[in-house]
Amino acid sequence: MAWQLFRLGRWSFNHRKAVAAFWVVLLAVLAIGATTLSGKTSDKFELSGIESTQAFELIEQRSPQASPDGATARVVFEAPAGRSLTEPSYNSAVAAAVRGLTTENVQSVTDPFTGGTISPDGRVGYAAVTYTKTSAELADADRTALERAAHAAEESGLNVAIGGDALTEFEMPLAEVIGIAVALVVLAITFGSLVAAGMPLLTALVGVGIGMLAITTLTGFVELGSTTPALGTMLGLAVGIDYALFIMSRYQSEVRAGRSLEEAAGRAVGTAGSAVVFAGAAVVIALVGLAVCNIGFLTQMGLAGAFTVAIAVLISLTLLPAILGFAGDKVMKGKPRYLRNAAGETAPRTHGRRWVEGIARHKWAALAGGIALAVLASVPVASMQLALPDDSSKPAGSDARVAYDLIADNFGAGANGPLVVVVDTANAADPAAAVQTATDELQAMAGRAGSDIATVVPAITADTPQARQAFTQQLAAVDFATVTVIPASGPSDQATKDLVAELRTALADLPAETGARALVTGQTAVGVDIADELTEVFPLYLAVVVGLAIFLLIAVFRSIWVPIKAALGFLLSVGVALGATVAVFQWGWLNELIGLDTTAPVLFILPILLTGILFGLAMDYEVFLVTRMREAYVHGTPARQAVIDGFTHSARVVVAAAIIMIGVFAGFALVDDVILKTVGFALAVGVLADAFLVRMLIVPAFMLIVGERIWWMPKWLAPLVPTFDIEGEGLTERLDSADRDAAKEPVLAGR
Incomplete structure (x- = not known):
């Protein structure tokens, strides 16, 4: 694969006009499609097959005018x-x-x-x-x-x-500006040149533009969630900059090693590009894997994110070398000291080298301390509560928040999230009596000590002959009636969630008694049902995604322990991210810093969505960091020294990439939309923990302790796993051999 990528990078460099024209034309076509074909997005979370949505479907089928x-x-x-x-x-x-x-x-x-x-x-x-x-x-x-x-x-x-939600109009936030500003500063420091710094930004913006325009065009044919485009933007911008950053860094190293610009572009794509391909594949696997949950809006988010990541990979492999061809030697102006090692020998004593040498001297303490810190930060996860977002989490002073607070203060918190009991009387011998039986049971529950029911609003509120006759006629026409239950607690409170289960238990005998059935629905019930479904499919998701990604990493690194170590480190990162989210959003610790003035349960889709996205991003850093260690090891460097050398060469670029990604996600953590705020915050903390705590501390400490055994793989497994040469060893040998043959040609011609 490295050879094919080398050829692709060199071809894109030489045919830069054609490559650039292709991406520009594609961008223009999609812009036309987005302008003429786009539809509207939805801000509702729906899932078929659960009781709460079955109730909605029943109402819609039997009374189409009631939506x-x-x-x-x-x-x-x-x-x-x-x-x-x-x-x-x-x-x-x-x-x-x-x-x-x-x-x-x-x-x-x-x-x-x-x-x-x-x-x-x-x-x-x-x-x-x-x-x-x-x-x-x-x-x-x-x-x-x-x-x-x-x-x-x-x-x-x-x-x-x-x-x-009638006045809700989702708009793409300006959070991207924060991420781009952070990225520009970090890239300028990393490359020492504004020209070089601008290239990863340019390619990332083109990728995000293509991804968003394609998703916007798709809304004309499929109803997508309002957060789907934003999630695609968030991921596309972050990984697009990072992938281009890694290839650019390798390109500059190759040029400073004396390669021609053309060959440097090919070698950069063949080596660093191989890592980009596998890192992108890990992210795509994790995001596409959300489809195993069989939950529509999660599948949409996953596929949209995977599409933008795939576009980012393709653009890094083709458009970036084409732009390098246009720029010529301008990208080499400004040479930071840590990049001046022209011959590729052991890097000078940078901060990264001092850091990893310090870890080598105290590897057991570093490993134990890093794990202890991650576990401590994960403690809040034990008290995590999940719920659908509601108006109580809107910014203070906003219309929606003022309305919510006025209703809660004057009518009780539960008035903002009533539960609806839909009594299906299609099979009842006496429909009116069945509705009355259900109502009596609910009112009996409300009268018990400690009940969380504030009010029961029956299907018929006026006890007159005319009202009863009208109700009977309506019941005969649609075969269902609704009884409203007003909880005493708020929509996102645990007591209201418990009430949903209590209502269903209390009405479980209704079919046997009357032939009717009762379905409990409402916003809170929908959230409870979806959360239960997510909890049920979560183990399957982990098994599929983690299993596929581990196999991919085994093929990349020809090792059993590196993928296992990577997966365990990822679990620590997820624990830290969820723990911090609970502490800030649910407990209220320092929540003013991200514009929150209230506490609320954690967004109900966060654990599985965070797991999918963060797993892919964590594998990014694992691939980029460990690839240079593996490259040093396969070229004959002893295992311990390979960890130090590989860390020294890649740490600064990995740190730069992580800071950029944190900046992008942190920008989304500052928007008003609670869904994007929660996801952005959790991802920013997750990347911070994974890059700096796990990959910069725990990973090198563990690898230094294990030593050469870290690269062990059973003999029986080796033939079953394909070899991808991600370190570019085969590519280097092939090119060096070609160079030697070319050097001999004049001598042979002279004879």
Whole structure:
């Protein structure tokens, strides 16, 4: 493979105009596609086959006009201190605002006065609006009606806040600017040249552009989650810069060793490019492996991320050498001292060399201390709670947060996340009696001491002959009824999650008693069900992804212990990342630093998403760091010295790459969107732990302790594992042999 990559790098260098034209044309075509074919994204998490979504599907099938997946809005009205919404002027203002909420896509509007959503003191009330379309599908007229209604009520002296997801419009954050700024500074220091520093940024931006435009075009044919493009941007930018950085570093080393620019480009792609290919393959395996979870939005995120990573690899192998061809010797201006070793002999005493020599002197202490620190940082994971994000985690002062707090303070925290019990009466002998039986059971639960049920709202609220007759007719038409359960605790509280299980247990005998069945749904129930599914498939995901990646690393390093050590080190990195996330988001430690002013459970998809992404990135650093150690070892350097030499040559570049990646992820940790904030923070901490604690401390300490045995592989396994020559030994021998033959030709011709 190294030879083929050498040829690709050299060809791209020589045919730079054609290569550059190809990527520019592809970028332009995708830009046209994104402009003309793109659709809207969705901000809902859905999973078929679980009870909560089965309830939604039942409602949609039997009452198509009722869209359980439609957008919602809560318009909260607050009278000034000492005043009441029941006063005539405020009453009429609220009534006018409620009338103005109705649009073509509105399914229902609950008036505060008739719907019972006025606080006991009369000062606060809210109108609940449900739509027939999702937030992404709403028309501008729907959002305009909400804003005009709120503005009209405010003109009468009321304070108005709008919660729910109807006004949610996801926009790509400016977090990329932070990552690019960090990357430019680090690259300029690393290469000592702004021209050289700009090349990895240019190729990374082209890769991100192609990836995002392709994903945007795809939204015209498939509904994608709103965070999917952002995740692709985050990963594409980070790995795109890093992959180009490694190849650029090798290119400069080859030029300083006396190679021609053309040959240096080929050798850089053939050696460092081989590491890039396998590092990218590890990331792609980890991300595509999310598909084994069989959860749609996770699969989308994984495939989008894998696509942008694959594009980053291809661009690093082709467009980068082409740009190097255009730049000529300009990329060699500015020579940092640590890169001036022209002949490739043992590197001077850099900070990296002093560091690894210090580890060599205290290897047992370094190993024990590193593991102890990682384990200590992972302790908070034991108390981790998972939940869907809600408006309680929105920034303080935002409309959604103000609306959430007003409802929680005046109606109880559970009013922000009601549970819905859907009673399916299709097989009930007496449908009305079956609904009443379910309602009686729920009300009995609410009356027990210590119950977390604040209120049970029955399917029929008016006890009159006319109301009962209308309810019976409606029940006969759709064969289901809904009973609303208002918890006493908030949507993300553990008590509310426990209540979901208690409701299902209490209603488990309903089919035997009445022939009807009860399905518990609602935002909290959806989160509980998805979290349970993720927990169930997580071991399978780990087995598939880690197994494939370990096999890949066995083939790369021809060793059993290097891949096992890499996987165990990765587990330490995940533990640190999750522990820090729990401490900041759930416990509130230093959360103001990333713009949080409240505590909440951890994003429910974080553990499995973090595992997939961080595993691939951790393997990146493992490949880039250990490849140079392996390269020194296969060229005859003793095992201990190979660790020191390989670390010295690669540590600074790995550190630069890690700082860039941390900068990219940290930028996303500062945005307002809680999903991107959580993922960005966890990945920034995970990369920090993996690069500096695991790869810079634990890995060299362990390898120095094990010595030559680190490269051991059973004889029976060797023939079964393909050889990839990632160190480029075969490539070097082939090129050196060609150089020797070329040197002999003039002598032969003279004879």
